[in-house]
Amino acid sequence: MKKLINDPDRVVLESLAGLALAHPEILRVSFDPVYVVRADAPRPGKVGVISGGGSGHEPMHVGFVGRGMLDAACPGQVFTSPTPDQIEAATRAVDGGAGVLHIIKNYTGDIMNFEMAAELCRAQGITVRAVVINDDVAVEDSLYTAGRRGVGATVLAERLCGAAAERGWALERVEALCRRVNAAARSMGMALTPCTVPAAGRPNFQLGPDEIEMGIGIHGEPGRERTRWRPAREIVARMTETILADLPFERGDRVIAMVNGMGGTPLMELYLVYGELQPLLEARGITVARRLVGNYVTSLEMAGCSITLVKADDEMLSLWDDPVLTPGLRWGA
Amino acid sequence: MKKLINDPDRVVLESLAGLALAHPEILRVSFDPVYVVRADAPRPGKVGVISGGGSGHEPMHVGFVGRGMLDAACPGQVFTSPTPDQIEAATRAVDGGAGVLHIIKNYTGDIMNFEMAAELCRAQGITVRAVVINDDVAVEDSLYTAGRRGVGATVLAERLCGAAAERGWALERVEALCRRVNAAARSMGMALTPCTVPAAGRPNFQLGPDEIEMGIGIHGEPGRERTRWRPAREIVARMTETILADLPFERGDRVIAMVNGMGGTPLMELYLVYGELQPLLEARGITVARRLVGNYVTSLEMAGCSITLVKADDEMLSLWDDPVLTPGLRWGA
Amino acid sequence: MALGRDDVAAWLRALRVVYAENKTLLTDLDAAIGDADHGINLDRGFSALVAELDKNAPADIRGLLQTTAMTLIRHVGGAAGPLYGTFFLRAASACAGKQRLEAPDVVALFEAGLQGIVERGKAAPGEKTMVDALAPAVEAMQRSLGDGGRLGDILQAGAQAAEEGMKATIPMEARKGRASYLGPRSVGHQDPGATSAWLLVKTAAERWR
Amino acid sequence: MALGRDDVAAWLRALRVVYAENKTLLTDLDAAIGDADHGINLDRGFSALVAELDKNAPADIRGLLQTTAMTLIRHVGGAAGPLYGTFFLRAASACAGKQRLEAPDVVALFEAGLQGIVERGKAAPGEKTMVDALAPAVEAMQRSLGDGGRLGDILQAGAQAAEEGMKATIPMEARKGRASYLGPRSVGHQDPGATSAWLLVKTAAERWR
Ligand SMILES: Nc1ncnc2c1ncn2[C@@H]1O[C@H](COP(=O)(O)OP(=O)(O)O)[C@@H](O)[C@H]1O
Ligand SMILES: Nc1ncnc2c1ncn2[C@@H]1O[C@H](COP(=O)(O)OP(=O)(O)O)[C@@H](O)[C@H]1O
Numbered sequence A, B: 001m002k003k004l005i006n007d008p009d010r011v012v013l014e015s016l017a018g019l020a021l022a023h024p025e026i027l028r029v030s031f032d033p034v035y036v037v038r039a040d041a042p043r044p045g046k047v048g049v050i051s052g053g054g055s056g057h058e059p060m061h062v063g064f065v066g067r068g069m070l071d072a073a074c075p076g077q078v079f080t081s082p083t084p085d086q087i088e089a090a091t092r093a094v095d096g097g098a099g100v101l102h103i104i105k106n107y108t109g110d111i112m113n114f115e116m117a118a119e120l121c122r123a124q125g126i127t128v129r130a131v132v133i134n135d136d137v138a139v140e141d142s143l144y145t146a147g148r149r150g151v152g153a154t155v156l157a158e159r160l161c162g163a164a165a166e167r168g169w170a171l172e173r174v175e176a177l178c179r180r181v182n183a184a185a186r187s188m189g190m191a192l193t194p195c196t197v198p199a200a201g202r203p204n205f206q207l208g209p210d211e212i213e214m215g216i217g218i219h220g221e222p223g224r225e226r227t228r229w230r231p232a233r234e235i236v237a238r239m240t241e242t243i244l245a246d247l248p249f250e251r252g253d254r255v256i257a258m259v260n261g262m263g264g265t266p267l268m269e270l271y272l273v274y275g276e277l278q279p280l281l282e283a284r285g286i287t288v289a290r291r292l293v294g295n296y297v298t299s300l301e302m303a304g305c306s307i308t309l310v311k312a313d314d315e316m317l318s319l320w321d322d323p324v325l326t327p328g329l330r331w332g333a
Numbered sequence C, D: 001m002a003l004g005r006d007d008v009a010a011w012l013r014a015l016r017v018v019y020a021e022n023k024t025l026l027t028d029l030d031a032a033i034g035d036a037d038h039g040i041n042l043d044r045g046f047s048a049l050v051a052e053l054d055k056n057a058p059a060d061i062r063g064l065l066q067t068t069a070m071t072l073i074r075h076v077g078g079a080a081g082p083l084y085g086t087f088f089l090r091a092a093s094a095c096a097g098k099q100r101l102e103a104p105d106v107v108a109l110f111e112a113g114l115q116g117i118v119e120r121g122k123a124a125p126g127e128k129t130m131v132d133a134l135a136p137a138v139e140a141m142q143r144s145l146g147d148g149g150r151l152g153d154i155l156q157a158g159a160q161a162a163e164e165g166m167k168a169t170i171p172m173e174a175r176k177g178r179a180s181y182l183g184p185r186s187v188g189h190q191d192p193g194a195t196s197a198w199l200l201v202k203t204a205a206e207r208w209r
């Protein structure tokens, strides 16, 4: 395993040290327990918005801490949920008296750790609400499973809820928005190569020189099927059709679209993917009202991409355009 | 070769098609000849700032077109200089009567193609000035070679000259600034893995499972030496010392620092690298006044990083802080 | 034979060794149907536990188990952190006020721990989780206790039932946790959490003979 | 024997085939000391040239060479684009007004082309570039012409000198172009541009016998 690291067990901490040095105007890092928090937290009277999860998906979540997005992020070990003490401390650090929203990706570990933290916080009189993001159409949604994974929609939910909280919305309203965004969002991912978790030291799965994995999760969890490589056009068409059929999206819908790189795919290819996506949507009468193209929810150096679409209404688009100032997403500021 | 592409020969064009769809408020793409230009070009009375070079380094250069940075970019085939007709057409498209600055990375091909284009433009009465960027300390600078390669400093020069042009500076002054930035800038890169040019279909060099290449160029050109993997701390120290000794940088200097990913290295590792760099600089009395950490000058999916330092004066820092609105770099707008 | 505080501490320290030794096995099992970290997570957690015990060892059984709970909750993360954390939290409560654990107390400890995991994870038997090793283990211990078994026999019965339960997870389709995303593709693999749960009981059986 | 417009066109079309056949060779040579695109670049350029000639073939020699220049300049990029583009631009000027090329005209064509490359690239012989194949080729052609050689012999002499010049680049240390970044590490590799230049002359010798 060749990586730009010193010690596999200290990657997350040492990376956070660099993040803290690089963005002192935006955020602070607590190391015991570990969390990243807005430099100006807590903001009295403002709802706090928090997320967290395993590390290795950067810029999500730590790179989305800042004005108009997250008040704090709790990074776990690579691909491992954070622990309740981190989440509790972060929640306390951002509570400005108006309550705190936990945005949780739907993984058993994340949910249980956030639940334990919420119990601890509520015992201290902090109002905590939680919304679980589960947008991954590659996974069957069933009462008999842990349900769909939370993937790309998390970024959009964090951004929109962050903007709403910044506007001074009450906790219930921010929570409702988060549920609305999640309900209107669908994602699907694919991988061309695996990635290597530093502590594991070897690739987390194997793909043949001509194989791809459709419907992959952001931790390299196997997806819908393993197939032979196909041209980007066919891959994008498959992903898009699966997504569109699921909600379903309809003629006249406006969407926020994200073409997300898994980490090891050049930006050149991500734009090529976007160039395939938008015409497909237009042909079905769907307008891309806003978009992100780049690396937002990565899986270390995995090559591949995901597509996320959120049906957006006027309010969401207006929130989207509000200023945001984080290491990973920035405009209007 | 598994990539998110359709046809190796059409990668650049299809990627630009996606770029155009994704950023209509910022830029337009001409396909014959190929160049990317600000949506509002030409701006009467404003100096035009243009760069270009082989594709595969995205976001550089096409992702840096927009307010406060490049007026146009000329993308060549992957890792191949653009051609004079592209550069000439782009120059004409941005000329607002105040002349045009060509920012050229020091590669024989780039220089010759830009020179031919400049001849064509001058014949049409457009004032063109050219500055060659050559910041790569890994290459010996000698009268008997093509000299040092242009690498990371190009991004900083594009940003600062773009800001200056936006302020209405005259061509001579923007040109002088560009030379000043280049003279004050030094970079060095390293690679952990090779990359695959789509048209070639296989990796452009080979590295053993435990080997790294120090001083690599952004096209995978071999560097100073091939060594065994070392911890990030040692790698950063080597690069930093080489850079600092070269100018030399001195106690009390303020710098703009860039920790740049080569494409295939996770952001987590880039922040870790920054976390090693800043303390090293501080220990020598050098202040990091501004910084970029991320993928700015990539080599497709190569894993590795580069470090760029520019000695900055008040004027440069003030220009740096001006608004910039491009797909790849954005603040204050 | 009744267990004292030091016996409990010895079990916890032995677990640290056992999970270190089985780090790769557990991680490999998790690689097949999860995210390849179960062994790493437990190794990190129990290393931290021993470091904590070295620094600051509680004087009673309940304290030991509570420290274990808090340390695992803080250091394991993932699904296993809250699950085993809750196990030890409930186990600690079950031991409240006890200086020594007789056979019924030990069974009660495991019962309470299992109950905690079930409440936290909401998994029923047959869903391919650690419950599939722990639930039969607790039943077997209760049965053996009812039959008048000695502590060593009780734990032996528990360990054997845990092992059988663990093996029974192989043909199951996962319905909880990360492996459930795989649906039918999860069949044919042994559940990592059931495996670490078996080690938990087995180590107790070996220590507390 | 004098060459007409169609002979020149035949040479250009033959070059397209030759560079297609040698695409991998040239790219591999460039991979060793450059950026692995020389063969790809020339193949793209000469493919575009043939497409252009198919659509819109100029009626005279000068026009053919000028179209070649413009097409290469537009489609090759890198160092080779301006260099070979300038070669054909100057070659076109050297042929201005000529309906047929006698032996001295052919030598003048190559002379002018070489001169263009030298001015554009500022490379002197011995710097491990295409000049190291072309300069000896032109000298040999001039010598053979002075010796009263026939066109076929002249070109044969040129091709042979180009081949020797190309091989002579192997021990050279590059001082121009991308390979110069390698310094001493460029020694021991044949220059890709010298190789494509040899093919340029060799193909003329084969076509214009
Ligand atoms: N809801 C649940 N109830 C009980 N056990 C569970 C549940 N979800 C997962 N598990 C157990 O957790 C194990 C995985 O733990 P681990 O790999 O440490 O966490 P993660 O899945 O977050 O990476 C599974 O093998 C399974 O036995
Ligand atoms: N200054 C120069 N003068 C003459 N020939 C040169 C010069 N620089 C480079 N070359 C030639 O160009 C060749 C490389 O061409 P090519 O690979 O197409 O361009 P690039 O180096 O831009 O990728 C070299 O092998 C060399 O022969």
Ligand SMILES: [Mg+2]
Pocket (backbone or CB within 6 Å): A079, A080, A081, A109, C035, C037, C078, C079
């Ligand atoms: Mg995990």
Ligand SMILES: [Mg+2]
Pocket (backbone or CB within 6 Å): B079, B080, B081, B109, D035, D037, D078, D079
């Ligand atoms: Mg090239």
Ligand SMILES: [Mg+2]
Pocket (backbone or CB within 6 Å): C030, C034, C035, C036, C037, C038, C078, C178
């Ligand atoms: Mg796991």
Ligand SMILES: [Mg+2]
Pocket (backbone or CB within 6 Å): D030, D034, D035, D036, D037, D038, D078, D178
């Ligand atoms: Mg080349």
